[in-house]
Amino acid sequence: MDVWFAVFLTIVTAATPLLLAATGELVVERSGVLNLGVEGMMVMGAVAGFGAAFLSGNPYLGVIAAIFAGMAMALLFGFLTLSLVTNQVATGLSLTLLGLGLSGLLGESFVGEPGVRLPKWLGIDMLIPLSFILTAVVAFVLFRTKAGLIIRAVGDSHSSAHALGYRVIWVRYGCVLFGGACAGLAGGYLSLVYTPQWVENMTAGRGWIALALVVFASWLPWRVAIGAYLFGAISILSFVVQTRGWSIPPQFLNSLPYLGTILALVVISASRRLTRGNAPASLGQPFVPDR
Amino acid sequence: MQLVLEKRPERSRRMALLSPLLAILLTVITGAVIFALRGIEPLHGLNVYFIEPLTQIWSLEQLVVKATPLVLIGVGLAVCYTANVWNIGAEGQFTFGAILGGMILVLFPAWQSPLTLVMMLLFGILGGMIYGAIPALLKIRFNANEILTSLMLVYVVQFLLDWLVRGPWRDPQGFNFPKTITFEGLQLLPMLSGSIHLGAVFAVLAALVLAFVMGRMLKGFEVRVVGNAPRAARFAGFSRPRTILFCFLLSGGLAGLAGITEVASVVGQLQPQISPGYGFTAIIVAFLGRLNPLGALAAGLMLALSYLGGEAAQVSLGLSDRIAKVFQGILLFYILACDTLILYRFRWLKPQALAATQPAE
Numbered sequence: 334m335d336v337w338f339a340v341f342l343t344i345v346t347a348a349t350p351l352l353l354a355a356t357g358e359l360v361v362e363r364s365g366v367l368n369l370g371v372e373g374m375m376v377m378g379a380v381a382g383f384g385a386a387f388l389s390g391n392p393y394l395g396v397i398a399a400i401f402a403g404m405a406m407a408l409l410f411g412f413l414t415l416s417l418v419t420n421q422v423a424t425g426l427s428l429t430l431l432g433l434g435l436s437g438l439l440g441e442s443f444v445g446e447p448g449v450r451l452p453k454w455l456g457i458d459m460l461i462p463l464s465f466i467l468t469a470v471v472a473f474v475l476f477r478t479k480a481g482l483i484i485r486a487v488g489d490s491h492s493s494a495h496a497l498g499y500r501v502i503w504v505r506y507g508c509v510l511f512g513g514a515c516a517g518l519a520g521g522y523l524s525l526v527y528t529p530q531w532v533e534n535m536t537a538g539r540g541w542i543a544l545a546l547v548v549f550a551s552w553l554p555w556r557v558a559i560g561a562y563l564f565g566a567i568s569i570l571s572f573v574v575q576t577r578g579w580s581i582p583p584q585f586l587n588s589l590p591y592l593g594t595i596l597a598l599v600v601i602s603a604s605r606r607l608t609r610g611n612a613p614a615s616l617g618q619p620f621v622p623d624r
Numbered sequence: 625m626q627l628v629l630e631k632r633p634e635r636s637r638r639m640a641l642l643s644p645l646l647a648i649l650l651t652v653i654t655g656a657v658i659f660a661l662r663g664i665e666p667l668h669g670l671n672v673y674f675i676e677p678l679t680q681i682w683s684l685e686q687l688v689v690k691a692t693p694l695v696l697i698g699v700g701l702a703v704c705y706t707a708n709v710w711n712i713g714a715e716g717q718f719t720f721g722a723i724l725g726g727m728i729l730v731l732f733p734a735w736q737s738p739l740t741l742v743m744m745l746l747f748g749i750l751g752g753m754i755y756g757a758i759p760a761l762l763k764i765r766f767n768a769n770e771i772l773t774s775l776m777l778v779y780v781v782q783f784l785l786d787w788l789v790r791g792p793w794r795d796p797q798g799f800n801f802p803k804t805i806t807f808e809g810l811q812l813l814p815m816l817s818g819s820i821h822l823g824a825v826f827a828v829l830a831a832l833v834l835a836f837v838m839g840r841m842l843k844g845f846e847v848r849v850v851g852n853a854p855r856a857a858r859f860a861g862f863s864r865p866r867t868i869l870f871c872f873l874l875s876g877g878l879a880g881l882a883g884i885t886e887v888a889s890v891v892g893q894l895q896p897q898i899s900p901g902y903g904f905t906a907i908i909v910a911f912l913g914r915l916n917p918l919g920a921l922a923a924g925l926m927l928a929l930s931y932l933g934g935e936a937a938q939v940s941l942g943l944s945d946r947i948a949k950v951f952q953g954i955l956l957f958y959i960l961a962c963d964t965l966i967l968y969r970f971r972w973l974k975p976q977a978l979a980a981t982q983p984a985e
Binding site for chain 2: 409416419427438537545592
């Protein structure tokens with residue numbers, strides 16, 4: 334019983350940051366914007382969350398700081414890609430490079446310091462149920478409300494949405510900021526719950542895995558949740574190996590999530606029905622209103 | 625009054641030249657602000673970071689040494705990005721090149737002949753090409769996003785290197801340190817002058833050859849058409865899959881060459897950490913160089929300066945050398961922002977004109 338609970342807990346804690354970040358990115362991509370800077374926003378969320386909690390002693394302030402750090406990075410991305418119409422791929426990459434550098438610099442004095450752990454509510458970390466509430470809300474808003482219809486319209490054909498009178502740029506700003514908040518929160522989960530400490534580059538590619546999850550889920554919120562938990566399940570493998578005492582190099586086990594991501598991308602992308610059906614048609618296309 | 629973007633009738637040539645310089649200027653200004661925030665006199669900080677490394681012979685040599693891998697990788701990436709092929713896993717191709725090239729010496733530790741180095745370099749290039757071919761083939765065959773697959777492979781190969789140097793390839797006489805045997809004699813690249821090694825020649829040659837290929841040969845034209853006008857490329861019979869494979873093999877091979885030249889000179893052995901992120905910084909080199917191989921040559925020196933400045937800032941200003949990564953990230957942002965001015969210009973729109981352009985509610 335205890336073993337199964339530990340296994341379950343390992344999956345959930347590994348899956349939650351992926352679910353949070355990928356759900357945010359799903360909304361961003363549904364509005365037609367490809368933000369490759371998830372990793373950068375996430376790592377900034379992690380350092381801001383740790384720093385605020387460590388300096389104030391209040392982990393809830395840490396959560397708020399993580400969200401705002403992610404949004405600040407997202408705003409920078411939005412300003413460049415939406416207002417200055419820069420290349421989204423390149424800008425997202427630079428967001429990641431900047432986030433990794435800046436977090437390393439800002440977090441330098443936090444290395445080795447004991448972190449403040451986010452308290453549990455009723456025996457579970459509150460961010461875990463929150464990640465499911467978030468998925469449910471996103472699924473509801475995107476597919477059952479007018480706001481969701483507008484977001485998807487903007488993502489599928491920005492020119493038509495513009496012609497209908499919707500403020501394409503502002504809708505996209507909103508979605509990008511929401512994505513940043515989610516990525517920042519995911520980073521905060523890492524440094525306040527997963528391993529309550531600050532380690533440079535502690536996101537370790539999770540932002541990129543979250544991006545892959547959105548493709549894997551073919552832009553559907555509940556499939557993101559399924560995908561995140563499948564990836565979380567990979568992390569129990571090292572747990573199994575430890576308990577069985579198998580001699581498999583840890584480096585091999587550590588590379589499994591990345592190999593798994595490649596495999597998942599290959600399997601999903603090979604099916605045109607899955608990818609073409611839901612992919613937002615204007616994804617990654619710059620938009621400048623005609624004047 | 626509102627500031628709006630307006631598409632220029634054609635690309636502004638003046639801005640295409642000015643924008644990288646403007647981006648560097650803005651980065652330097654931002655640097656001054658960062659120094660001031662850290663309580664350092666801004667001009668003194670800028671002098672230590674950007675000027676002093678250029679005033680001494682040994683640091684100029686270091687500039688070339690650090691620019692060597694950046695240029696080798698950056699020119700390849702410039703070709704990729706021109707074709708709209710997004711290889712961002714050069715760090716992985718660099719590492720796999722170093723592994724495959726270094727394998728020669730792990731297998732034949734006593735082999736000392738002029739051929740040793742040739743074989744190492746060839747295997748390094750081959751390693752980079754193999755590792756670059758994986759995301760290319762996954763893209764062509766399964767339509768898997770090359771950005772994500774090439775990046776994931778970086779993590780995988782770093783674990784592979786870590787396992788090799790801690791396990792099967794560890795130096796038996798190395799006091800249990802995670803490293804292979806040290807390369808020596810003819811296994812190392814010849815020195816040209818001071819600490820500058822033969823790799824610098826490779827870098828300049830790569831830039832010159834690719835500048836010729838991109839500017840004067842059909843292949844370069846094909847790459848540009850596939851990148852800028854995919855429809856026109858189809859009518860012209862230029863195959864996108866073939867271009868994807870070409871770009872990945874080229875940039876992967878160059879990154880692999882950079883990897884093996886780095887371990888056969890500066891590093892001198894295989895160890896868990898063989899690069900301070902050259903493969904990622906080279907992305908900035910490609911963009912700062914306007915995706916032009918000769919531009920990347922100049923940009924490589926600029927980013928090498930950012931590494932040197934970081935070291936100088938650590939020694940003389942008591943800052944962390946991580947500040948180099950921050951400067952590099954900020955620089956790329958400014959480059960992208962300034963590039964907007966090539967295709968667009970800003971115009972003030974008066975309120976009445978603005979009202980006319982608002983979409984009907």
